[in-house]
Amino acid sequence: GAGVSQSPSNKVTEKGKDVELRCDPISGHTALYWYRQSLGQGLEFLIYFQGNSAPDKSGLPSDRFSAERTGGSVSTLTIQRTQQEDSAVYLCASSLEPTQGGNSPLHFGNGTRLTVT
Amino acid sequence: DQQVKQNSPSLSVQEGRISILNCDYTNSMFDYFLWYKKYPAEGPTFLISISSIKDKNEDGRFTVFLNKSAKHLSLHIVPSQPGDSAVYFCAASGNQFYFGTGTSLTVIP
Numbered sequence: 001g002a003g004v005s006q007s008p009s010n011k012v013t014e015k016g017k018d019v020e021l022r023c024d025p026i027s028g029h030t031a032l033y034w035y036r037q038s039l040g041q042g043l044e045f046l047i048y049f050q051g052n053s054a055p056d057k058s059g060l061p062s063d064r065f066s067a068e069r070t071g072g073s074v075s076t077l078t079i080q081r082t083q084q085e086d087s088a089v090y091l092c093a094s095s096l097e098p099t100q101g102g103n104s105p106l107h108f109g110n111g112t113r114l115t116v117t
Numbered sequence: 118d119q120q121v122k123q124n125s126p127s128l129s130v131q132e133g134r135i136s137i138l139n140c141d142y143t144n145s146m147f148d149y150f151l152w153y154k155k156y157p158a159e160g161p162t163f164l165i166s167i168s169s170i171k172d173k174n175e176d177g178r179f180t181v182f183l184n185k186s187a188k189h190l191s192l193h194i195v196p197s198q199p200g201d202s203a204v205y206f207c208a209a210s211g212n213q214f215y216f217g218t219g220t221s222l223t224v225i226p
């Protein structure tokens with residue numbers, strides 16, 4: 001079946017512009033996560049959705065970052081007034097709700113590589 | 118503060134030998150642990166997991182060991198193959214998933 005799909009795969013933008021990153025999770029997966037990986041770093045948690053609500057936004061690095069999820073499916077991560085330090089690979093992952101099947105692993109998309117010039 | 122740590126950024130192993138990747142965690146409430154493999158320009162791929170009620174889980178060439186008292190888990194790959202060369206992340210699940218910083222494994226033919 002289809003995996004997690006992210007678009008665009010690459011995005012180059014000028015400092016100060018806004019960008020939108022999109023994630024299509026695996027059908028039926030109610031949990032959706034956004035992570036980012038900066039060069040040479042590990043996976044940094046950004047935000048978690050359960051259905052359309054975001055019980056944990058603790059990882060968003062600043063108020064320039066926001067995310068939404070509609071219809072319990074597609075999610076968009078928006079970065080306003082981008083800065084060079086926002087350059088990273090932004091990864092989306094989805095999983096079955098844990099209560100449905102015990103512990104469920106995250107399934108990742110291939111990410112969006114964002115470069116802010 | 119890093120709740121999941123992988124203290125070895127890289128590891129090189131000869132083909133056919135055993136690869137052992139290590140991971141430590143700090144939160145005793147974590148109840149589910151996972152290993153992911155990542156190739157360049159791709160997202161991490163789920164490899165193997167273990168519940169906190171177990172101390173070992175095996176899947177083919179891959180075995181994960183969990184030592185709860187030491188808050189330590191390890192991934193054993195035997196025999197190692199050149200296609201196993203990748204970055205390996207360990208992760209732990211509490212109210213969210215926490216990832217280590219990764220270990221880059223190189224299997225030398």
